[in-house]
Amino acid sequence: RASPQAAPAVALRPGSVEELYELLETLGSGHFGVVKRCRERSTGVFYAAKFLKTRRCRGSRRGVERAQVEREVAILRDLDHPNVMRLHDLFASRAEMVLVLELMRGGELFDFIAEKEMLSEEEAIEFLEQILRGVQYLHARHIAHLDLKPENIMLQEKDAPRPQIKIIDFGLAQKLEDGVTFKSLCGTPQYIAPEVINYEPLSSATDMWSIGVITYILLSGLSPFQGETDAETLSNVLEGAYEFEERYFSDTSEMAKDFIRQLLVKEPLERMTASECLVHPWIKPLSRKQAAKRSRSSINMKNFRKFNARRKWKV
Structure with a gap:
């Protein structure tokens, strides 16, 4: 458990990232x-360096708005929890910010699970519990x-006996302040809560809806609100229309x-x-009987693998 006296906030460095880090292969690129991947020259430790082109004003079409990156950085700088990706170092120039982040060698949790022959609810819960601990830490702050x-839930190492989950990507994250309402139409249709679509105030409960969706998919390989189109998906979310279809949930407790x-x-x-x-x-079972049910109930692996393959095609 992270102590309340968290690690000191990461300082913003001027100058070039290459003075302190050796830049290696590209791991990914986006808009x-x-x-x-990079290697810290002083320690030999590997990290992921995220280069973000920034722009000063909304009118410019190049890069991310500077204020948006600064908001993400302000949140990341103070986070220190085993289930949340850590910011290690930070560089800034006029046109770019470089975030040096913990390196995730294990890939996405859903890809890791899809490779398994069998998974009991008990094993799935071990992962879910880590996600919940990370979210609990964020919400307490x-x-x-x-x-x-699923794309934002990664494993630090794949081959560890008990792989460690890390929540990543704080690009949309918000610091919630008392008395200040925050609304936003952002997120991915099949995971967003009704209040996002209705443009109503968002809260930590908005994340809890997404955890419900992730758990549903994890157990069945079905997405509870997925329609043929985004519009249909959003309409299903607003109606709260979902069910536990017997053929997909027959082994679910x-x-x-x-x-x-x-x-x-x-x-x-x-x-x-x-x-x-x-x-x-x-x-957290209250009795031996409850614990036994979890180990006897299992994940619909065949369908989960199908869901994961479709998800990959869409990305």
Whole structure:
């Protein structure tokens, strides 16, 4: 557990990243920049360097708005938890910011699970519990991630006996302040909560809806609100229209369904919090009988692999 006296905030360095880091191969690239593997010259430790082209004003079409990157950095600088990706170093010039981040060698959690022959609910819960601990930490610091989805849940190392989960990508994250409402139409249709679509105030409960969706997919390989089009998906989310189809949930325990039901609730205040999830009997069994049900119930692996393959095609 991270102590309240978290690590000191990362200082912003002027100058070039290459003075202190050797830049290696490109790991990925997006609309606004590139991510490269790098090696810290002083320690030999490998990290991921995220280069973000920044622009000063909204009118410019090049790069990310400077204020947006600064918001992401301000959030990342103060985070120190085993299940949240850490910012290690930070460089800034007039036209670019470079974030030196913990390197995720294990890839995405869903890809890791898709390679398994079999997975019991008990094993799935080990991963889910780590996600919940990371989210609980963020929410205790009044930070809402607002983009929780399989692509943003990574493994630090794949081959560790108990792989460690890391929540990544704080590009949409918000520091929630008392008395200040925050609204935003952002996120990925099948994971966003009704209040996002309705342009209503967002809160930490918005993340809890996404955890409900992720859990549903993890157990069944089905996305609860996915329609033929984005418009249909959004309409399904607004109606809260989902069900536990017998052919996909035949090996799912009642406790797991109850867990999902308490998250996919239209009214944000009625959803379980991350702390409540961690003491729900599915996550933390109250009896031997409950624990036994979890180890006997299993994930629909055949369908989960199909879902994961389709997800890859869309990205």
